[in-house]
Amino acid sequence: MPSRREVRDRRRPTVLGSFVHLARRARGVAFWTTVAASGAYAVYRVVARPFRPANRRLALFLGKHLMEASGPCLAVTTRPVELERFAGGTLRRMVLAGIPVVVAVVTPNDELSERFDAQDEEALEAAHRIGYHRLQLLKVPAPFQQQDVEDRLEEVWNEVEPEVVVAFDPLDPLGWIQIPEERLCGEAALRLAERLDGERRVKLAFCGTSRPNALVEVTPILPDKIGAVVSHRTELSAPPLAINLGLRLTGRLPDLRGSFEALRILEPARRSRDQQAIALRRAARSAEPAPDAREVRRAVVRTRIPADAARGPEAAPSNYWASDGSVPEEVGASGGDQPGSRTR
Incomplete structure (x- = not known):
């Protein structure tokens, strides 16, 4: 033991x-x-796919080249909070570089001015944080039509004579951005650039795109962008802390080494191609049947009446109550004007 x-x-x-x-x-x-x-990392790759350009080095070069513009910048939107969410850092960097930025906000002209008092103050506060040179409202009849938006935007275009135009991508927007008015403004900017820019010097920068080819680093001025977005208090459904965290995480999606904004810079030679693609997509959409216009289907009612009894009008009974020539005694016994009643 x-x-x-x-x-x-x-x-x-x-x-x-x-x-x-x-x-x-x-x-x-x-x-x-x-x-x-x-x-x-797999989840990050899936979520960051719409924000990551195919060629990162070329995207950084195009972003730096965009910041080297010397002329004014014209930004077109219907909601300034969306514009500052996707391109606020780019516009802030342009302002710091000495480029005057003019923001044209397309609004319906049949709305009462009292409804926009709070939003106007918030838009002015956000404009002060970014440093816009001017914030101009473009009154357009509602519902928005492309020709009306284009006519009103042409006046500002001729006055500003921009070198850079920022708008939402009308051809390849992000899947979760369902703002048809923003796409309409993007189409108007594309058409005006093709029609008015004879010297081919205007750069179109589309934000909110699913096919970016340029990255603009906004790491140093990210607090200014977040402050401008949070200024729109009445239009935000989430608390400011969640908006702050969401913008910081979204800025890291293109590259984890800093905060970036993904844009699609359209070269002048590719404008006609985009217009043709938009026209073909619109034609295909108009050719599709409306969801409510369904083919009328007839209901088939099966009865026990023999087929020989319903071949011709002579075989059809003239009285609903008597299909075989016999009528119950109690039917129509009290009155003579009831169907199938007997005269005694």
């Missing part, structure tokens, strides 16, 4: 046993850490 000392020595862990135990635990921790990191 072993003594107490021998039993105590057997229970005492050795150095080698402790090392093996720690190695097993470290291996388990490393395995699950690798699994968690791989899953997080």
Whole structure:
């Protein structure tokens, strides 16, 4: 029988046993850490796919080239909060570079001015944070038509003579952005650039796009962009802290090494191609049947009446109550004007 000392020595862990135990635990921790990191990176790649350009180096070069513009910038939108959410940092960098930025806000002209008092103050506060040179309202009849938006925008275009035009992408917008008015403004800017820019010097920068080809770094001025977006308090459904966190995370989607805004810069040679693509898409959309215009289907009612009895009008019974020539006694017994009544 072993003594107490021998039993105590057997229970005492050795150095080698402790090392093996720690190695097993470290291996388990490393395995699950690798699994968690791989899953997080896969989710990041899926979420960041619409914000990541195909060629990162070329996208950074195009973003720097866009910031080297010397002429004025014209931004077209129907909701300034959306414009500042997707391109506020780019516009802020232009202002800091000495480029005058004019924002044309397309609004319906049949709305009462009292409804826009609070939003006007918030838009002015956001404009002060970004540093817009001018914030101009373009009154257009509602519902918005492309020709009306184009006519009103042409007046500002001829006055500003922009070198850079910022609008929402009318051809390839992000899937979760369902703002048809913004796409209409983008189409109007594209048509005006093709018609008025004879010297081919205007750069079109489309934001909110699913096919970006340019990245503009906004890491140093990200607080200014967030402050401008949070200024629209009546139009935000989430608390400011959530908006702040969301904008910071969204800015890291194109590249984890900094905060960027993804744009699609359209070269003058590709404007006609975009117009043709938009025209073909619109024609295909108009050719599709309306969702409510369904083919009328006739209901087939099955009865037990023999087919020979319903071949011709002579075989059809003249009395609803008597299909075989017999009428119950109680039917129409109290009155003579009831169907199937008998005259006594």
